[in-house]
Amino acid sequence: MNPVSKSILRRTLPISIFEKLCSLWRELMEIEGSSAILLNDSIIYPEITDISEILGAKKFYLLLSSQLCALLQGTLNDSSLSYQVIITCDPQAIAEFTHKLEQHLDNSSPWRKRLIPYIEPHLPQSNPLETHFNSRLWNILVPEFSETSDVMYEGLRTCEPVEEALRQQVAQERLLNQLIGQIHQSLELSVILETAVRELRSFLEVDRLFIYKFREKYLSTSESEKIQNLGGLVTYESRVSQSIPSLLNVVAEDVCFATIPEYQHKYRQGEIVAIEDVERQYSASLCLSQFLEKYWILSKLIAPIIVEGELWGLLIAHQCFKKRQWLESEKAFLGQIGEHLAVAIYQAQLYAQVQEQKNTFEQRVIESTQALRDTLIASQAANHSKSEFLGNMSHELRTPLTCIIGLSGTLLHWSQEGLNLPVDKQRKYLDTIQNSGKHLLDMINEILEYSNLQSGKYVLSVRYFSLTKVAKNVMQRVSDESEHRRINLELDLQIEPQKDSFSADPERVQQILYHLLNNALKFTSKNGKVTLRVWLEKNQLCLEVEDTGIGIEEEKIPLLFESFQQLENSRRRVYGGTGLGLALTKQLVELHGGTIEVESIINKGSTFTVRIPSQPQNKAKLVSQSEKNQALFTKNKTIVLVESNEEIATLIGELLTAANYHFIWLMDGTKVIKKIELLEPSAVILDKELSKIIEINDSLKQYPETKDTKVLILRNEITSKEWTEISKMGIDDYLIKPIQPNLLLKRVNALIFNNNES
Known part of the structure; x- marks a missing residue:
């Protein structure tokens, strides 16, 4: 078989090499003479304008003769200024190419007739022209063969020396592929670079x-800052001998090279720098000369590593024992490795980012899981506390209810039998029923108030009040308990008479004091002492309750104000209570914008200190007690209640009548507004739906006789937002059910008094 009959070569070549190959085809034509045909794109172009679409290449040379048929095709790659080249002597491939030409040539073309004998495949015999072609072809190709890995070798045979050189170049290509494979096998950047x-x-x-x-910081600075700062360092190194000085972690080179014009700019453009004699190249720089001599550098080759458009680093080769002339193939090869390293580095960076995100996500999952676990534990603890609270409350409620039902049943039994129970025993029973009822009401109110605070349905009724009066009232309220427990109860009022007035919600302040005093009495032993101190400090009201009780452990103080909490189950059994008193107290204090603090010593006692700032109010007017009494005496004291519930109406009627008010109860009806207008009361108490309340209120405001009538509404619950909206409609005050007698009278008195002032 002819040695070139199955030869096909595909590769990427520089423009200069492609031009040498074109010259070889013209040289062969001159040798063969007129008996041969040499066609190229320039000759055919006038007859076939779309050559690249038909033939697959913009440039070609086709030699057809009896001794040798050879085809050269080239497609220009503008980005790399090189040609994609195909060289073949295969008869079948040449026949297909000539057939395409013949089909697209005009019938009158002189080239068409000359191509016909070469359309069918044939095998030229081996001859001197073929030998000349082989020799010249590989003289052109061999020096450039290592420039690219884009090579396909399909059985091409040449003379023995050239064939050996070709085998060496192919082995180098395989080694390059092996190196690239090793680089891409790992995503660990250190493994990639070391390999x-x-x-x-x-x-x-x-x-x-x-x-x-x-x-990275160095690359982002200005050129002047680059000269003054250290830009980087050697991170990975390989030496042929340990006697060669190491450059690992050395940074001095960059300081020296920073003085060279356009330093790094050429590397950012992708340029590969080859220096055969560094001593001569850098003779003008003392800094560089000393550095080169210190590290035995005679020749060097540098290729940039550009990652995502940024200069990441440099790949540098040194000759230390003799100078070296760098080949074009070596430059190209180092540049290729730099490009592959850039891809590998970018992939490693992405992998590192993914790992970091994965670790962050895992940490967040761990934190979220822990948060859920903590929430579950807290929820379980809360449920446990509430279960204990409900169990305790069943006992706390059952005790007064048993007394009420039992003693009232006894009185009812004696009454039904027509027997007379001794008066002192009747009074004792009634006192017990009354006290049990009050105790029961206090617990229920405590729970309802806490519930209202939790849901934001608590509204402060801010006005000026007497601190002395509030303090004495609450002391009187707990005096029976202190006497029963034989505890010394003292009031230390540190307030000047002219500064006795303070702006806040007096009922809530009294409630705060009651809970604190009741708590102090509960945990103070017989013959102990509880002291209430009241004083003003600038614009703040200071309340202090000190006891000589059992005290509180320091680590348990934070639990004092938690809902449903008593510090020990044994305390709950011994001392009783809902466990809401101090929690409610803290929220009432904070509702005023105040603070509460605790100091305690085991077995010596505790001190609770409350500070409440003065509360702002729109209209505040100080009136003497005599003026208030005169106003209440002279004012029309008619109160109208619109209520459909007979029990509530009876309770309110008895309370107001006992307080010397003229009480009138109206059932709901179509003429209720007319009746109120005729009565002209000082105040109206309404227990109706909001729409009906607004209708009645609007009607009263229309008439001169009733426009000053105050309106008090009864509600099961009310939020701050709801009360703000309702008060804007002209409603004067509200009261939450169940009705508390003292609170009802205070609210009604306040309405009548304010009405008199207006």
Whole structure:
């Protein structure tokens, strides 16, 4: 078989090499003479304008003769200024190419007739022209064969020396592919760079090869700052001998090179720098000369590593024992490795980011899981506390209810039998029923108030009041308990008479004091002492309750104000209570914008200190007690209640009548508004739906006789937002059910008094 009959060569070549190949085809034509045909794109173009679409290449040379048929095709790659080249002597491939030409040539073309004998495949015999072609072809190709890995070799045979050189170049290509494979096998950047440095130094047979990495901060600074700062350092290195000085972690080179014009700019453009004699190249720089001599650098080759458009580092090869002339193939090869390293580095960076995000996500999952676990534990603890609270409350409620039902049943039994129970025993029973009822009402109110606070349905009724009066009232309220427990109860009022007035919600302040005093009495032993101190400090009201009780452990103080909490189950059994008193107290204090603090010593006692700032109010007017009494005496004291519930109406009627009010009860009806207008009361108490309340209120405001009538509404619950909206409609005050007698009288008195002032 003819040695070139099955030869096909595909590769990427520089423009200069492609032009040499074109010259070879013209040289063969001159040798063969007129008996041969040489066609190219320039000759055919006038007859076939779309050559590249038909033939698959913009440039071609086709030699057809009895001794040799050879085809050269080339497609220009503008981005790399090179040609994609196909060289073939295969008869079948040449026949197909000539057939395409013949089909697209005009019938009158002289080239068409000359191509016909070469359309069918034929095998030229071996001859001197073929030998000349082989020799010249590989003289052109062999020096450039290592420039690219884009090679396909399909059985091409040449003379023995050239064939051996070709085998060496193919082995180099395989080694390059192996190196690239090793680089891409790992996503660990350190493994990639160590492998590349070691294998590349061996492959290029250089004395030292290393990677110089720039710092990110350094790359972002201005040129003047670059000269003043250290830009990077050597991170990976491979040496042919340990006697060669190491450059690992050395940074001095960059300081020296920073003085060179356009330093780094050429690397950012992707330029590969080859210096055969560094001593001569850098003779003008003392800094560089000393550095080169210190590290035995005679020749060097540098390729940039550009990652995502930024100069990441440099790949540098050194000759240390003799100078070296760098081949074009070596430059191209180092540049290729730099490009592959850039891809590998970018992939490793992405992998590192993914790992970091994965770790962050895992940490967030752990934190979220822990948060859910903590929430579950807290929820379980809360449920446990509430279960204990409900169990305790069943006992706390059952005790007064048993007394009420039992003693009232006894009185009812004696009454039904027509028997007379001794008066002192009747009074004792009634006192017990009354006290049990009050105790029961206090517990229920405590729970309802806490519920209202939790849901934001608590509204402060801010006005000026007497601190002395509030303090004495609450002391009187707990005096029976202190006497029963034989505890000394003292009031220390540190307030000047002219500064006795304070702006806040007096009922809530009294409630705060009651809970604190009741708590102090509960945990103070017989013959102990409880002291209430009241004083003003600038614009703040200070309340202090000190006891000589059992005290509180320091680590348990934070639990004092938790809902449904008593510090020990044994305390709950011994002392009783809902466990809401101090929690409610803290919320009432905070509702005023105040603070509460605790100091305690085990077995010596505790001190609770409350500070409440003065509360702002729109209209505040100080009136003497005599003026108030005169106003209440002279004012029309008629109160109208619109209520459909007979029990509530009876309770309110008895309370107001006992307080010397003229009480009138109206059932709901179509003429209720007319009746109110005729009565002209000082105040109206309404227990109706909001729409009906607004209708009645609007009607009263229309008539001169009733426009000053105050309106008090009864509600099961009310939020701050709801009360703000309702008060804007002209409603004067509200009261939450169940009705508290003292609170009802205070609210009604306040309405009548304010009405008199207006």
